[in-house]
Amino acid sequence: MRNFDWFIFILLLCLILFGVIAIYSASANKIGDDLEVENYYIKQIFWVFISLILLYLIFKTPYNLIEILVVPAYFLTIILLVLVLFLPEIKGAHRWIPLGLMNFQPSELAKLIVILMISKVISGQHLSGTQILTRSILVVILPVILILLEPDLGTALTLVLSLFAILVVSDLPSLYLIIMLGLLFSIVTSFSIIAFLIFILIFIYLLFRINLSKIVIAFAVTVNTFFFIITPIIWNSLKDYQQNRILSFLNPMRDPFGVGYQIIQSKIAIGSGGLLGKGFLSGTQKNMNFLPEHHTDFIFSVIGEEFGFFGCTILLLFYFLFLYRIARKISSLKRKEFRYASVGILAYLSFQIFVNIGMTIGIVPTTGIPLPFASYGGSNLLINVLAVGLILKFINERSIFN
Amino acid sequence: MSDSNPLKIITYLISGFFLILLAALFKLQILEGKKYDQIAENNIVRIKVTFPIRGEIYDHKFRPIATNKxxxxxxxxxxxxxxxxxxxxxxxxxxxxxxxxxxxxxxxxxxxxxxxxxxxxxxxxxxxxxxxxxxxxxxxxxxxxxxxREYAFPNHFTGHLGRINEKEYLEKKDLGYTINSYLGKNGLEQSYETILRGKNGYNVIQVDASGKYLQFFKHNLDKPAQNGADLILSIDNDLQNYVVDILPPKERSAVVVMDTETGEILAYVSKPDFDLNIFSSNISQEDWNKISNDESKPMLDRVIHGTYPPGSVYKPILATLGLESGTILPETKLADCTGGLLIGDRFFKCWWEKGHGRLNVTEAIKVSCDVFFYDLSTKLSLAQMGDFTKLNMLTVKTGIDLPGERSGFFPTREWYVETYGKYTSIIGQKVNLAIGQGEILTTPLQICAYFAALANDGVWKRPHLLKKSISKNANQPYEIYEQKLPVSDENMKLIQHALWKAVNERYGTGTAASVGGVDVCGKTGSAENHMGDETHSWFAGYAIGRNYKISLVVFLENAGHGGSISAPLAGKIIQFYNGLEK
CATH class of the missing domain: 3.90.1310.10 (Penicillin-binding protein 2a (Domain 2))
Structure with missing residues (x-):
């Protein structure tokens, strides 16, 4: 294990440990002098061990073997994503395959496998921009649609974002990226004609500045207008609860029993933690049953309340050092495939950390994304640790080539 | 595009995100920490769930049956x-x-x-x-x-409420039930739980420790609870209580009185009964033991949960089958009743030891001659009998608006072979079934619904207790369901006539049920059974008054002969109801 990046690994263990402590606290209740703890933390520790064993195994597996397995794994994932749609609903979504010991989420697996698949198909030599774009979109489109059908907006968004991050570091010309960003803007501004007009004028100006032909510009503007028109139509076809989640973000009190209320209670919990927090096991808000997901999606609320700004800053620092170290190591990776996959993983981990913490403090809409490494949950932890294992492996292989 | 630049962008982005998070946390925990601490301390923002008032249950004249106190x-x-x-x-x-x-x-x-x-x-x-x-x-x-809940009188149709258990809670918490909820555990309280319960509301409350109202978050989100609907039953409390009073106190019995044209149940009695109010508070172990260990099973609803051999009240069905299948004609006289009939090497006794002689079907029903039906059964197949019984809605659930109804039973050849072995005599079993004895089991309600259909010229109506439910916004009447029984008009007339004779002519077995000024038709039954030495005592029939048509069943477990025990009680009930309807 000479070339094993211990820095990343130890930070990973710290984050997991932080999570287990918070899960323990989240499920501990005091009655008089008795302490009653639900057994979530034991289950989590069990999954930590399983995950670490798998991390070791993936680290030891030759990459050639993994590379061969990517394509079959991709199609297996598609099959599982289709299968899950035909299983009975759990908590209002077709998201889980019950396996007795755990409820397995194929969409978790999809995140990792799709990233590997994109990396594989666009890392060939002498690919044109159009080829890169079509290939990667073809790989992503089916899983994203299947995941949206579950419905699981958060994971679908994660996948799209990972794709975008990979494209940014790929050989794709920046023109394509500008056009794609343009599409994003037309979607965001589609609820206000004025905002859209301002955006489209700036957009046209930018395209003229990089000396594009008028036909291409006309085409780009047409496509943007199309997205501007289609977005409200898609919005209206969203499920009520999906609309509610977005609307609740804009106005948290519109749904006091649901998401908005959770956000308010989460803010109260974190805010009341103050500088140093109320101390381990001393949180008062976590037990109010205001936060039904306090050991899963809202684990950060417990951390914020009990460890305060001080504890939150330390946790954020851990996350930041962890991501920063990975980003630094990526730039020294020589194989395109490794670099793309690592960027994809880096993007989705960063996105989930930001979205989850942002949700608990009310600056990002609720999407049901857990906090990587810290939230309770078997398949999520497993996939995230495996993803880190892959990055560790890429870094290691680089050393071997050197 | 160079390799390092985009990665730098991503690193900057990540750093930016973390700075945003840190800034937001700083604002939340340091700048506004005191405010949120105060909110947390006082629990300022709270959602107070408001619970609906459960709907009450009344009889058809709006007299209370189950109310809240x-x-x-x-x-x-x-x-x-x-x-x-x-x-x-x-x-x-x-x-x-x-x-x-x-x-x-x-x-x-x-x-x-x-x-x-x-x-x-x-x-x-x-x-x-x-x-x-x-x-x-x-x-x-x-x-x-x-x-x-307060129940006006002991009965078996309202059911009672019980504390939600852990399993029910997990299933129903999304519907607004809490761990303290009470819900209908049986009877109407269970079958109409959803409409009786209503819907939770909530108030969003913002107060400080001194009770002063605050406006941390603007809202107008209070939603009032939606109270449950009241149930108006077709039950007539007077009739119900009268029946309870005249039934012999020690006997195990069941009585149903039904409006034949709507299927509405006017009286629904199962005895012995028990005070439902003991369930309204935490029932003591002592009370529970007393009721659950009582040998006469007061908790058993004999109307739909008890299944019994119908005895001779079954005979009209077999007679109709004989006529409809062409096995007999109205004037066909079957075997000579000499106080019994020899079939194979076995002598099957008629209840009238002196013998009825040779009778046609009308006379046979009137005097309830067993031999006629023994002989008829030898000309019919077991499957034919079973199927026809089902088609007349016996041995199938009636679909009454109460939970846990039992369907009853009619044996098949396969069942006999499985139970008694290959060499059992189906003929002997058939003979027994022909007079409603042996393995055939029916509920008193099925019998009552069947006789209501006879009164309706063969149109069977689903029996039900709910007339309508009334809530603030709407009156929801019960939707009546009916179906035609497989009997021709002529044969129907013949059976009706025979049942009239059984009550109104000399030597009829049900004469004790006759009431002056009312057309009463009916059939008695005395079913031998393994539960005791005495027979089950049945009377099933219908009465046509000036402005009503009712059917009724009077059933007493192991109480004796139908003609002497049940029929006079039936007569009293009809007389009383006739008085009410004047």
Missing amino acids: PSFNLYITPGRIRNKETVINFVSGDFNMDREEIRKVIHENRFRLHQDILLIQNIPYEKMIRTSEFLNYYPSLDFKTEAI
């Missing part, structure tokens, strides 16, 4: 327990609750720290006043005034 209940909040033992001492000492029971409640709810958990219901007013001053020492305990 106030009750003082003791609640415990596990998270506020300071010292578990002293709380347990206090509750067990002052409220007579078992120590282990209290311990169990606390343990089961140890993860519901801030929910109020119902501990004791229906505490007498004086006791509440006397003990409430001590509650200051026990912040985990609190009294609440809530409604509990």
Whole structure:
């Protein structure tokens, strides 16, 4: 294990440990002098061990073997994503395959496998921009649609974002990226004609500045207008609860029993933690049953309340050092495939950390994304640790080539 | 595009995100920390769930059957327990609750720290006043005034409420049930739970520690609870109580009176009965043992949960089958009744030892001659009999608006082979079934619905107790269901005539049920059974008055002959109802 990046690994263990402590606290209740703890933390520790064993195994597996397995794994994932749609609903979504010991989420697996698949198909030599774009979109489109059908907006968004991050570091010309960003803007501004007009004028100006032909510009503007028109139509076809989640973000009190209320209670919990927090096991808000997901999606609320700004800053620092170290190591990776996959993983981990913490403090809409490494949950932890294992492996292989 | 640049962008982006998070946390925890701390301390923002008032149950003249009355209940909040033992001492000492029971409640709810958990219901007013001053020492305990159910009289159709159990809670918590909820455990309370219950509402409350209202978050989100709908039953309390009164107190019996044209049930009695109100508060172990160990099974609803051989009240069905299948004609006379009939090497006795001689079908029903039906059964197949019984809605569930109805039973050849072995004599079994004995089992309700269909010229109506439900916004009447039984008009007339003769002519078996001024038709039954020496006593029939048509069944377990026990009771009931309808 000479070339094993211990820095990343130890930070990973710290984050997991932080999570287990918070899960323990989240499920501990005091009655008089008795302490009653639900057994979530034991289950989590069990999954930590399983995950670490798998991390070791993936680290030891030759990459050639993994590379061969990517394509079959991709199609297996598609099959599982289709299968899950035909299983009975759990908590209002077709998201889980019950396996007795755990409820397995194929969409978790999809995140990792799709990233590997994109990396594989666009890392060939002498690919044109159009080829890169079509290939990667073809790989992503089916899983994203299947995941949206579950419905699981958060994971679908994660996948799209990972794709975008990979494209940014790929050989794709920046023109394509500008056009794609343009599409994003037309979607965001589609609820206000004025905002859209301002955006489209700036957009046209930018395209003229990089000396594009008028036909291409006309085409780009047409496509943007199309997205501007289609977005409200898609919005209206969203499920009520999906609309509610977005609307609740804009106005948290519109749904006091649901998401908005959770956000308010989460803010109260974190805010009341103050500088140093109320101390381990001393949180008062976590037990109010205001936060039904306090050991899963809202684990950060417990951390914020009990460890305060001080504890939150330390946790954020851990996350930041962890991501920063990975980003630094990526730039020294020589194989395109490794670099793309690592960027994809880096993007989705960063996105989930930001979205989850942002949700608990009310600056990002609720999407049901857990906090990587810290939230309770078997398949999520497993996939995230495996993803880190892959990055560790890429870094290691680089050393071997050197 | 160079390799390092985009990665730098991503690194900057990540750093930016973290700075945003840090800034937001700084604002939330340092700048606004005090405010949120205060909110958390005082629990300023709270959603208070408001519960609907459960719908009440009335008879068709709006007289109460099940109503709500106030009750003082003791609640415990596990998270506020300071010292578990002293709380347990206090509750067990002052409220007579078992120590282990209290311990169990606390343990089961140890993860519901801030929910109020119902501990004791229906505490007498004086006791509440006397003990409430001590509650200051026990912040985990609190009294609440809530409604509990009061049942006007013992019966088997309303059912009763019970505390939600852990399994039901997990299934129903999304529907607004709490761990303290009561819900219908059987009877109408269960089948109409959803409409009786109503819907929760909520108030969003923002107050500070001194009780002053605050506006941390603007809203207008209060939603009032939607009270449950009242049920108006077709039951007539007067008739119901009259039937209860005239039934012999010690007997196990069932009586149903039904409006034949709508299927509405006017009286629904099963005896012995028990006081439903014992379930409204925590029922004591002693009371529970007394009821559940009683040999006469007072909790059994004999109308739909009891299944019995119908005896001779079954004969009209077999007669109709004989006529409809062309096996006999109206004037066909079957075997000579010499007090019995020899079939194979076995002599099957008729209830009338002196013998009826040779009879046609009308006469056979009138005097209930067993031999006629023995002989008829030898000309029919077992499957034919079973199928026809089903088509007449016996041995199938009627679909009454009560839970747990039993379907009854009619044996098949396969069943006999499986039960008694290959060499059992199906002929002998058929002979027994022909007079409604042996393995055939029916519920009293099925019999009553069948006789209602006879009164309706062969149109069977689904029996039901609900006339309509009434809520603030809407009246919802019960939707009547009917189906035609497989009988021609001529044959129907013949059976009706025979049943008229059975009650109104000399030597008819049901003459004790006749009532002056009312057309009463019916059939008696005395079914031998393995439950006791005496036969089950049946009378089933219908009465046509000036402005009504009712069917009724009077059934007494192991009480004797239908003609002498059930028929006179039926007559009294019809007479009483006739008086009500004048």
